Amino acid sequence: MKKLLILLGLTSVFSISASAVVFSDGTNVDDWRVYTDTAGEITTHDGVLSFSGEGKATGYRLDINKKYGASDAFISWYMKYSENFTIYVRLTTEKGVRYIVYTPRVDDRGISGEFIKIGLGDSKAVLDGKWHRVVRNLEEDLKKFDPDNNIISIDRFLVRGSGEIDKLQTGSYYDIVDINYEGYPYAEDAEDETIDGWSIYSGNSDKATITNVYDGDKNSRVIKLDGQGKATGYRFDSPDGIYLSGYDIRMCWDMKASEDYTVYLRIETEQDGRKYIAYTPRDENRGVSGNTVRIGLGKGSMDGKWHKYCVDPGMVLGEYFGYDKGYGTNSWIETMFFRGSISIDNIYDIADG
Ligand SMILES: [Ca+2]
Ligand SMILES: [Ca+2]
Ligand SMILES: [Ca+2]
Known part of the structure; x- marks a missing residue:
């Protein structure tokens, strides 16, 4: 007879801040733009966004323009890719514009100019054509290579490469993990x-x-x-x-x-x-x-x-x-x-x- 009590008094710990902001849930393309000269198309199907163009030569962009606060520390999105991509999160920081650049690589490649290059993991696993969730701590990713800097605002989310994206959001850790209210x-x-x-x-x-x-x-x-x-x-x-x-x-x-x-x-x-x-x-x-x-x-x-x-x-x-x-x-x-x-x-x- 197994009786496990799972009443851990968690309500007091996670005193429920449902403050996650979802910027894109895949139901419309309204605020997305192709920002390169190369041909590209943004569509939706089954509640997800689909990008199709000339590989990494085509870029897709969503303006976010959100003042950065403690409840935005984490950014998260789902993605389904079988070809190479680069994702840029454009930030305004105390030291000017910074881009956190996410690619399907094991290693982080550090800072070069405005660009801070972070690896999302082995390309075979990331580019397997299945849905994966990416959860990143923006502040940690910035400070890893730009330690004395601070984020002022999250400006844009930019994607290069054809594939699918869904549920792009920022929030605190407990907003981002799917914990119930x-x-x-x-x-x-x-x-x-x-x-x-x-x-x-x-x-x-x-x-x-x-x-x-x-x-x-x-x-x-x-x-x-x-x-x-x-x-x-x-x-x-x-x-x-x-x-x-x-x-x-x-x-x-x-x-x-x-x-x-x-x-x-x-x-x-x-x-x-x-x-x-x-x-x-x-x-x-x-x-x-x-x-x-x-x-x-x-x-x-x-x-x-x-x-x-x-x-x-x-x-x-x-x-x-x-x-x-x-x-x-x-x-x-x-x-x-x-x-x-x-x-x-x-x-x-x-x-x-
Ligand atoms: Ca969706
Ligand atoms: Ca679920
Ligand atoms: Ca399970």
Whole structure:
């Protein structure tokens, strides 16, 4: 019996500054320009920006013009490139203009004039045609080779080379990492690029896949379940689990569905055995059937868009099976089951919802 309490009092630590600024989320090209004479095109598809031109001879630019503050220390973007690129972040500093230059190289090449050259890693890994997230501390990158300088403003983001970019933002560290506003850790946020903990438990497993992919609409990596509709069942076993230490524990997840689905929470209760809460895209709750409570998330949950759901498992069991069984204090969840081809992200639990 594994009961892990993940209530670390994090709210007080990360007292929630949702101050990240997203400069480009890939939904429009409005503020982007081709700034070189060479031909180039900027388009969007599936919620990401796509640049196509004559390789590094074509440059694409976004004006940012943001006064630099403590909450801008980190800059982050997602990128998918299979050919060479150079990215410049133009800064105004106390010593004039500086460009932080990011390239697919292992080594940093130091400062030369206004240019501070930083390597993003081995080109084979960076240019593998897959989505990667770049997270940089601008101040650290500047001061590494220009130690007595300070940033005044972030002026521009410039890209040379054809490829795709999404979710360009600045923020503090806790804005940039995908920590939720409540400050609780995710049991799954897919940012580790793995499907650890996920498996197919029913249906033709050779006709179904679980993949960790970048979702341009969500601006984030997600877990994508793809099989034969509700005939395929998937499970997620959380290494940490959720211990219901009170009726105020909520459980949340983000989901995108365009077809019928069922999401099951499996709840181990000390006094009353195993219980399930089954969430389906119905407008009504259908109540108890055996050891399962059936709750509707509404037909709108199949609209093909991302939605966040937060539920109170202990309260639901108490309401349908009786509050005298201690569901809110001596129960825990380690496993979720899913049926249907849907995408999932950001599974976590919060106290005092
Ligand atoms: Ca994971
Ligand atoms: Ca996007
Ligand atoms: Ca994610």
